Amino acid sequence: xGGGPGGLxxxxxxxxxxPASQVVVFERNAFDDTFGFGVVFSDExxxxxxxxxxxxxxxxxxxxxxxSDIDVVHRGETVTSGGHGFSAINRRxxxxxxxxxxxxxxxxVRFRTVAPPVETLRAEYDLVVAADGARSSIRTSHASVFGxxxxxxGARYMWLGLDRALDAFTFVARQxxxxxxxxxxxxxxxxxSTFIVEAGESTWRALGFDAVDAxxxxxxxxxxxxxxxxxxxxxxxxxxxxxxANNSKWLRFTTVRNRRxxxxxxxxxxxxxxxxxxxxxSGTKLAMExxxxxxxxxxxxxxxxxxLAAYESERRPVVESTQRxxxxxxxxxxxxxxxxxxxxxxxxxxLLTRSRRxxxxxxxxxxxxxxxxxxxxxxxxxxxxxxxxTLGNLLLHNRIIAAPVTxxxxxxxxxxxxxxxxxxxxxxxxxxxxxxGGTAVSPDARACESSSGLWDDAHVAAWRxxxxxxxxxxxxxxxxxxxHAGRRGVAPVAPTPVPYRExxxxxxxxxxxxxxxxxxxxARRAADAGFDALELHAGHGHLLSTYLSPLTHPGDLADxxxxxxxxxxxxxxxxxxxxxxxxxxVDHAPGGQTIEDAVEVARALAAHGAGAVDVSSGEVVxxxxxxYGRSYQTPLAERIRHxxxxxxxxxxxxxxxxxxxxxxxxxxxxxxxxxxxxxxxPAWALHAAVALGWDDVEWPVHLRAGAAPPPTARRVPxxxxxxxxxxxxxxxxxxxLLTSAKG
Numbered sequence: 001x002g003g004g005p006g007g008l009x010x011x012x013x014x015x016x017x018x019p020a021s022q023v024v025v026f027e028r029n030a031f032d033d034t035f036g037f038g039v040v041f042s043d044e045x046x047x048x049x050x051x052x053x054x055x056x057x058x059x060x061x062x063x064x065x066x067x068s069d070i071d072v073v074h075r076g077e078t079v080t081s082g083g084h085g086f087s088a089i090n091r092r093x094x095x096x097x098x099x100x101x102x103x104x105x106x107x108x109v110r111f112r113t114v115a116p117p118v119e120t121l122r123a124e125y126d127l128v129v130a131a132d133g134a135r136s137s138i139r140t141s142h143a144s145v146f147g148x149x150x151x152x153x154g155a156r157y158m159w160l161g162l163d164r165a166l167d168a169f170t171f172v173a174r175q176x177x178x179x180x181x182x183x184x185x186x187x188x189x190x191x192x193s194t195f196i197v198e199a200g201e202s203t204w205r206a207l208g209f210d211a212v213d214a215x216x217x218x219x220x221x222x223x224x225x226x227x228x229x230x231x232x233x234x235x236x237x238x239x240x241x242x243x244x245a246n247n248s249k250w251l252r253f254t255t256v257r258n259r260r261x262x263x264x265x266x267x268x269x270x271x272x273x274x275x276x277x278x279x280x281x282s283g284t285k286l287a288m289e290x291x292x293x294x295x296x297x298x299x300x301x302x303x304x305x306x307x308l309a310a311y312e313s314e315r316r317p318v319v320e321s322t323q324r325x326x327x328x329x330x331x332x333x334x335x336x337x338x339x340x341x342x343x344x345x346x347x348x349x350x351l352l353t354r355s356r357r358x359x360x361x362x363x364x365x366x367x368x369x370x371x372x373x374x375x376x377x378x379x380x381x382x383x384x385x386x387x388x389x390t391l392g393n394l395l396l397h398n399r400i401i402a403a404p405v406t407x408x409x410x411x412x413x414x415x416x417x418x419x420x421x422x423x424x425x426x427x428x429x430x431x432x433x434x435x436x437g438g439t440a441v442s443p444d445a446r447a448c449e450s451s452s453g454l455w456d457d458a459h460v461a462a463w464r465x466x467x468x469x470x471x472x473x474x475x476x477x478x479x480x481x482x483x484h485a486g487r488r489g490v491a492p493v494a495p496t497p498v499p500y501r502e503x504x505x506x507x508x509x510x511x512x513x514x515x516x517x518x519x520x521x522x523a524r525r526a527a528d529a530g531f532d533a534l535e536l537h538a539g540h541g542h543l544l545s546t547y548l549s550p551l552t553h554p555g556d557l558a559d560x561x562x563x564x565x566x567x568x569x570x571x572x573x574x575x576x577x578x579x580x581x582x583x584x585x586v587d588h589a590p591g592g593q594t595i596e597d598a599v600e601v602a603r604a605l606a607a608h609g610a611g612a613v614d615v616s617s618g619e620v621v622x623x624x625x626x627x628y629g630r631s632y633q634t635p636l637a638e639r640i641r642h643x644x645x646x647x648x649x650x651x652x653x654x655x656x657x658x659x660x661x662x663x664x665x666x667x668x669x670x671x672x673x674x675x676x677x678x679x680x681x682p683a684w685a686l687h688a689a690v691a692l693g694w695d696d697v698e699w700p701v702h703l704r705a706g707a708a709p710p711p712t713a714r715r716v717p718x719x720x721x722x723x724x725x726x727x728x729x730x731x732x733x734x735x736x737l738l739t740s741a742k743g
Contacts, residue, residue, distance in 0.1 A: 001115045001138060003027025005039070005091075006270035006287030007131030008098035011107045013052060013295035024108045024125075026115035031099050037161040037195075037246065038065075038188025039094055039284045040169075043085035052292050056101045063089050063097070065187045068732040069168035072348035073237070074340070075175075079348035082731040083366030086169060088188040094284075118142075118266065127304055128266045129294070131287070134256055136272035146268060147259025154253045154277070155182075155334045156204040158226065161244030162193040167733035171351060172237055173340055179203030180340045182333055183234065184279060190736035195243060196278065197230055198333055204250065214249040222248040253277055253330060255323065261316070262308035269294060274319045276326035279333055280355060286322060290315055324629055325355040331635065338642045342667055345377040350666040356631050359662040367730050378665050383692040385661040389432075389670060391647070392578030392611035394532055396433055396671075397475055399664050400685045402426035403651055403675035404481040404535065404582075406437030406447065413440060413453025414462045424469050426678050427476035428700045430685025434476055435673075438483040438537055441515075441522040444491035445484035445543070454480065454522040460529045467530030475698060479533030480526050481582070482571075484515055486543030487552075494546045495553045495563070501622045512563060515543065520570040527575065534575050536610075538564050539584035540619035548583065548601060549620045551592045557600055565608050572609035580649065581605045582614035585636040588624040595639050602644040612647040614673065615640055631659055638668040649673050657688030 001007070003025050015023045041049075050057040064087040072079045102109050115121065118138055121128045130138035139146050165187040172183035180203065184196040204210065212223045222245035231243050256275040261268045270287030294311045301307035332339075332354035339350055352358055364371035379387050386398045402423075409418035419436065426434045440446040440453040453459050463480070470478045487494040492507035499506050519536070526534050538544035544564045546552040553560050572579060583605075585598035593601075602613045615637035618626045626632070633652035641648040650669035654660055655677040663669050678684045689697045690709060699707045 001026050001118075001121070001129065002131035002133060002270075002272070003029070003031070003095070003099070003109065003111065004131060004133060004270065004287065005094060005098060005284050006291050007129065008095065008102055008109070009288045010129060010131070010269065010291035010294055011109070012056060012098065012101045012105055013291060014298060015102070015105045015107045016053070017295055017299050019106065022108070022125075023106075025102065025110060026113050027109070027111050028114050029111065031095060031111045037091060037159065037192065037244075038088045038186060039091050040086055040088040040186055040188070040194075040281045041285055042281075043087070045285050045289070046087060048292060049288065052295075053101070056097065059097050059101070060089060060094065061087070063093050063189075065089070065165065065189060065734045065736070066732065067168050067187070067734040068728070068730065070352065071168045071170045072344070072351055073170065073172040074344040074347045075173075077344040079344055080168070080731070081348070081352055081363060081367050081370045084169070085728075086186065088186055088194075090189050090192065091284075093189075122265055126265060127298070129269050130266065130272045131269040132272055134254060134271040134275050136268070138266075139258070139268060139272050142263065142266070145263045146261070149257040149259075151255040151257070152252050153255075153334070154330045155198045155200045155336075156209065156250045156252060157196055157198040157278075158223070158230070158248050158250050159246075160195045160197065160227065160230070160248050161246060162195040162238070162241050163191065163244055164193065164239075164241040165189065165191055165734060165736055166193045167735065172234070173336065173347065174233060174237070175340060176203070176207065176233070178206035180337050181233065182336055183237065187734045187736075192244070197234075200334060200337055203337070209250055212249075214251060217249050220247050222246070223250060226250065255327065255330070257323070261312045262305075265304050265308075267294070267308050267311070274323065276319075276322050277330035277333075279329040280322070280326045282322050282326060286319060289318070324627075325357045328355045328635070335639065338639055339667075341642060345374055346665075346667050349374050350668070353662050353666050356634065356659070356662075359658045360665055361658040361662075369730070374665065382696065383661050383694050384664040385657065385672070385692065386689060386694050386697070387664075391433070391533065391580075391671070393576075394477060394578045396477060398430070398432045398685065399671050400431045400433075400660070400688070401649060401671055401673040402429075402431040402434040402678045403673035404435040404437050404537075405675055405679060406451070408437075408448055408450045410450055410452040413443070413446070413451065413455065413459055415452045415459070415466060416462070419452060420466050420469065422679075422682075423466060423478065424473065425682035426684075427470040427474040427478065428703070429678070429681075429683035430689065430697060431476055431674075431678065432685075433479055433533060433671075434470065435479045435481050435533075435535055437481060438485070438542070439480050439522070440489075441482055441484055441518040444489065444493075445515075445518065446490050447483075447485040447488060447542075449490060451485075454482065454525050454529070455518065457525070460525045463529035463531070467532075471530070473700065477532035478530075479535055479578070479580070480529070480531045481535040481537050482519060482522050482526070483537035484518070484543040486541065486546050488541050489543075493543065496546075498552055500541060510543070510563075512566070516567055516570045519567050520574050523571045523575040527577070531577075533578040533580065534571070535580040535582055535614060536568060536571060537582050539582045539614075539616045541584075541621070545584055545620055549587055549593050551587055551589060551621050557597055561601065561604050565604060568605065568608045568610065578611050579609060580612045580614050581610045582616055584617050584620050585615050585633070585640065586617050587620045588618045588626040589621050592620065595636060598636065599640055599643045602640045602646050602648075606644065606646040610646070612649055612671065613640060613644075614649040614651060615669075616651055629653055631663065634663055634668050641667070641669060647671070651675065657691040660688065661692055
């Protein structure tokens with residue numbers, strides 16, 4: 001049910017796999033009643049389509065516009081990255097070819113036909129496929145079974161066409177007095193391009209685009225007033241070409257997710273099951289990949305329920321991975337105003353790596369010239385991750401911090417061998433700064449009885465042994481993270497009597513004067529203990545964090561900041577060295593701290609002497625719901641860096657040298673803190689230098705023989721062809737011959 005690309009492709013494949021079967025497609029619209037313009041595919045996706053149906057692939061590929069370049073236009077300058085490999089086709093032409101293929105192989109395609117009720121079809125057919133789009137009526141009528149989650153958010157966008165063919169994928173950042181607009185544009189035929197305009201909510205309203213209510217426009221009617229205004233705004237970019245409307249109106253993107261995709265002999269496919277933001281070009285791709293996977297599963301399994309379960313099991317991880325990348329991309333474009341201050345080179349790299357799935361190394365493989373250019377633009381010489389950075393009055397020889405990790409092996413707060421081994425290993429392993437785990441400022445500030453501390457002179461002597469050892473054996477600096485565990489500690493206290501978990505004892509009141517004095521005394525001892533830097537822990541539900549979160553300390557932000565700033569002032573008064581503050585930027589829970597709050601918190605911390613903000617998140621309330629993943633907290637650090645204008649540390653889910661290097665190069669953070677990966681490999685920083693091809697690092701004498709990667713087994717394949725294939729050029733532009741009537 002549904003004659004879009006996914007439904008038609010499945011029908012064609014299923015009929016070929018079982019010619020004796022009856023395959024019927026119901027589509028209420030005419031075959032040429034399509035909305036939209038071009039459909040874009042990557043080269044990787046097309047390989048699977050070619051194998052599944054070579055005849056269809058040949059017909060479709062003959063109509064492709066092909067190119068490999070991405071142009072990013074910002075502040076009047078164009079930055080080009082090549083080697084990407086795109087193919088696009090007019091959506092109407094694609095549907096015509098799919099419908100023709102269905103007819104050729106014997107599928108009964110019924111355009112302009114409203115399908116019978118679903119339950120009637122389920123009784124008559126072995127399998128019913130709901131391929132009826134993002135607004136699926138079948139999904140809605142069976143919501144109790146499928147459990148749909150429709151997440152409407154992001155910027156406003158309008159899908160338009162352009163009556164000339166561009167020669168590359170083109171992103172344009174158009175700055176106005178009201179904010180930035182973004183264009184996503186690409187060719188799809190010899191004479192046409194897709195031209196999508198996107199604007200953040202505040203920019204959209206400030207430009208007056210909310211004057212026309214999109215819901216009031218009937219299907220097929222476009223918002224002509226907005227289109228005329230956009231044509232004027234993008235007069236220079238259009239170069240005399242005209243914008244083309246086709247049901248073009250301002251929309252907000254809906255990300256569709258479902259708890260399950262199948263029930264008995266009914267299954268969701270394509271946008272009915274899932275959507276992914278258009279900025280990663282995956283809608284039609286995912287639907288057609290669904291079709292291929294479902295057809296293959298039906299062939300492998302004779303029982304329909306088994307086949308549908310296998311289909312969902314195979315596709316769901318792929319789709320969810322794509323949706324995570326798409327969500328990151330959606331959020332990037334929704335918040336693009338926060339990065340338009342970057343110069344054109346860094347802005348382009350930031351855009352290209354927005355999903356955090358594409359990295360510097362990925363781009364270097366595709367276009368070595370571009371990679372070299374953007375790296376040199378950041379700074380000549382060392383890779384960005386190995387460029388020096390000045391934190392307060394302390395020069396760090398690279399951008400790598402060994403993140404604070406609690407050992408919990410102290411006796412009466414006195415650190416010992418465990419802390420020595422962990423910190424010194426990370427230091428000789430190449431990190432520029434190693435941070436202790438949470439170090440309590442008083443006995444009742446400990447998270448547990450075995451937490452380390454800095455409330456006694458005995459602690460100073462023990463820490464001095466460790467800091468002296470690090471200074472003598474490495475070029476690393478060492479910092480201490482001072483904390484009071486608050487309601488998560490051995491003697492729970494908090495600004496409000498709300499326990500961390502239901503059933504925990506209610507925390508007692510805070511003796512604020514005593515806490516301030518304890519932090520100041522610990523900071524004095526930190527200097528005596530030989531620490532080079534100090535970090536205040538104001539995140540993860542520790543005491544200062546509970547003051548900042550509205551979930552644990554209701555009130556306005558100024559009131560929530562009062563006590564943490566008082567502590568910071570007291571510490572700053574006795575500590576002249578570099579001072580970082582770790583925060584939980586968001587609480588990952590309804591009603592919690594927002595990123596907008598976190599920006600204001602960071603500004604206040606910097607105004608009171610913090611040299612950098614270490615941007616973590618969550619762990620403030622037990623009912624949090626974070627979306628963990630690769631470098632998942634980095635966008636929070638980036639937002640604070642650009643909006644608050646303070647140096648930031650990115651932390652969380654960062655494990656590879658390439659990811660860390662890309663974060664710094666894109667301007668997402670100034671420093672990168674690596675935790676679990678350094679525990680797994682204390683020489684992570686040294687190995688990162690090797691991975692990035694940088695050999696100007698000092699290896700400790702006992703590891704120097706391992707500075708070069710050890711040999712590995714490899715197989716040299718034999719020649720199997722008489723001639724070598726002609727390599728594709730890195731930079732390909734779409735150069736139509738204008739010899740056919742491609743759409």
